[in-house]
Amino acid sequence: MTTKQRKTSVRATAELKQDRAVRTRAQTLHVAAQLFAQQGFRATSMQHIADRLGMTKGAVYFHFPTKETLAVAIVEEHYGRWPKVVKEVQAEGLSPMESAEEILNRAAVAFRDDPVMQAGARLQLERPHIDAELPTPYVDWTQLLQSLLVTAKYSGELREGVDPEAAARTLVSSFFGVQHISDVLSHRKDIAERWEETRKLLFYSLRA
Numbered sequence: 667m668t669t670k671q672r673k674t675s676v677r678a679t680a681e682l683k684q685d686r687a688v689r690t691r692a693q694t695l696h697v698a699a700q701l702f703a704q705q706g707f708r709a710t711s712m713q714h715i716a717d718r719l720g721m722t723k724g725a726v727y728f729h730f731p732t733k734e735t736l737a738v739a740i741v742e743e744h745y746g747r748w749p750k751v752v753k754e755v756q757a758e759g760l761s762p763m764e765s766a767e768e769i770l771n772r773a774a775v776a777f778r779d780d781p782v783m784q785a786g787a788r789l790q791l792e793r794p795h796i797d798a799e800l801p802t803p804y805v806d807w808t809q810l811l812q813s814l815l816v817t818a819k820y821s822g823e824l825r826e827g828v829d830p831e832a833a834a835r836t837l838v839s840s841f842f843g844v845q846h847i848s849d850v851l852s853h854r855k856d857i858a859e860r861w862e863e864t865r866k867l868l869f870y871s872l873r874a
């Protein structure tokens with residue numbers, strides 16, 4: 667094997683290892699989210715997570731040194747994906763107001779189906795029992811919706827006299843309440859229907 671071939675082979679092996687590490691980290695985060703969502707932070711151990719993954723506890727610790735860092739990573743993912751969804755929605759040609767409505771519709775489905783969203787919400791409720799700096803709840807969503815509603819105001823979509831910041835806080839409070847009640851009463855099975863009836867009223871009051 668020539669030196670060039672050997673270097674290529676070493677680089678390819680390193681890239682394969684990197685890809686595998688990225689996949690394993692993502693799988694660990696997903697399984698931990700399932701367990702945190704189902705049974706909460708305190709009742710879930712790193713051994714439980716390792717067992718469900720079919721990995722050693724050491725392999726889990728390789729990616730996340732503590733259970734707290736796992737919780738932080740899940741809550742960060744719980745928020746981190748949504749700005750990208752806004753861009754996707756806007757790329758579909760939706761207006762700012764339509765984008766705000768569509769992203770919350772997608773959030774309702776995600777809270778119903780996605781363990782990361784379910785775990786993020788539960789971890790935020792359990793934050794007093796988690797010895798870690800979790801992201802402050804609600805502020806990211808409020809900021810995201812406020813920026814859309816400010817744009818909606820200047821594009822003439824927002825009802826005269828409606829304050830974008832107050833409207834954003836109202837949307838966040840309403841969505842939080844809808845998803846929480848749906849979780850308690852139906853494990854979020856009916857969240858899409860419950861959110862639809864709420865959003866119809868809210869967006870009727872917000873549109874110009």
Ligand SMILES: CCC[C@@H]1OCC(CO)=C1C(=O)O
Nearest residue numbers: 787790803804807838841842
């Ligand atoms: C999108 C509305 C707010 C959202 O709903 C559940 C939850 C969990 O804390 C949220 C947050 O922290 O922003």
